[in-house]
Amino acid sequence: MIKRFVPHMLAACLTLVAASSVSALPADIEADRLVLAAEEKLGAQDYEAARGYLDRVDGLKVTPVPKFYYLSGQIAFHYGELSKASELLSQYVEEAGREGDAYEDALRKITQIEEQMQSQEAVSQSRDQLRDIKAASGIEREDTAGQAYDEKIRKLYIAPSLKDSLVLHINSLLSSYEYMEGRIKNRKTSERLEFQVSLQGTSQLSVARKQVKPANSGQSSISTSTIDAFGVNPFVSYRCSSAADQCQIKHPVTGAEWIVIAADESAAKELSTALTRLIKALQR
The missing domain is CATH 2.30.29 (PH-domain like)
Structure with a gap:
């Protein structure tokens, strides 16, 4: 019984040691590790897992590498959070500069987001205008019919x-x-x-x-x-x-x-x- 228990106990101890060694990393290095993990998950199109890693970076209270903003912007774009995605990608190009690996791709994404937002705004305005036109025409028809009714009653x-x-x-x-x-x-x-x-x-x-x-x-x-x-x-x-x-x-x-x-x-x-x-x- 004791012989069977010892290997399990040893494995548990090794796991605790490994976990403590990871958690013992300085905050800035831990942030780099999490960004790399998020990048791998994003490459596999596992957006939820990638977002989870990046959320942990926020909790470290350190200034992350510029790639953090690029990856966060991609995830926000995937989930349709266009304004947030544009802000994050803009922060990436400002911090990474022209030498950044994803500088040009980030700029293209920002342009794409801008066009999508303009398109959505145009559709929304068109719907509002159509609704206003319908409402106005409805009021006008009702008022015209009402005035005709009033005139009929006046004569009767x-x-x-x-x-x-x-x-x-x-x-x-x-x-x-x-x-x-x-x-x-x-x-x-x-x-x-x-x-x-x-x-x-x-x-x-x-x-x-x-x-x-x-x-x-x-x-x-x-x-x-x-x-x-x-x-x-x-x-x-x-x-x-x-x-x-x-x-x-x-x-x-x-x-x-x-x-x-x-x-x-x-x-x-x-x-x-x-x-x-x-x-x-x-x-x-």
């Missing part, structure tokens, strides 16, 4: 202002498409919801909600909600449900139920458009 509802015309149009829709509960719709017997919009001040829009219950001697409950148009996303959305037999106009701030009308997709769409134009008019 003669009023002192566009806002007043839109209010008349919205209330007409709300009156025509009241939501009633039950399969058989009868204003005398069906519970229903009545809505009406009005303007408060220069920028506030109020919505009055009245719930009518004919079965309870026509009792009704009334509630009012008001929003200030400034700072509000003017685009009003809607959702129709055949199961619920109704269409809901969504609150432009909270996205919750705001107005309920009968299940009519075209009416809900028209009402959402009119409310959107009214909020935009209040924001001007």
Whole structure:
């Protein structure tokens, strides 16, 4: 047992001695050794191992040989770190000078990096310009269509202002498409919801909600909600449900139920458009 143990113990001791002799190298010589090891790994295209050796050089707190910057620049270039690669290769040519073994290759790499960065910047600018053009054209089309809609409402509802015309149009829709509960719709017997919009001040829009219950001697409950148009996303959305037999106009701030009308997709769409134009008019 002891005879078998001695060789293992001896091997372990030799390993420790070898390791201590390596770690005992002066920092600048150890840095040279690590740079050579990184160069060999780079020649074998083992970029990860090469980077590991060079990272250890950083930890030695010594000024490495110029080749360190050349190898580091190549690795950064491989991983697509173009700005970093350019800085490292530039540092190499400055320190190694024209006599450096990789002087010309480093300069070619710097030029290649410059061209790639310019190409990427050009592509990015083109994408931004295309996005801006699309956005601008979209706004222009929407605004042109919106102005045509406003003009149509002005002609249909003669009023002192566009806002007043839109209010008349919205209330007409709300009156025509009241939501009633039950399969058989009868204003005398069906519970229903009545809505009406009005303007408060220069920028506030109020919505009055009245719930009518004919079965309870026509009792009704009334509630009012008001929003200030400034700072509000003017685009009003809607959702129709055949199961619920109704269409809901969504609150432009909270996205919750705001107005309920009968299940009519075209009416809900028209009402959402009119409310959107009214909020935009209040924001001007």
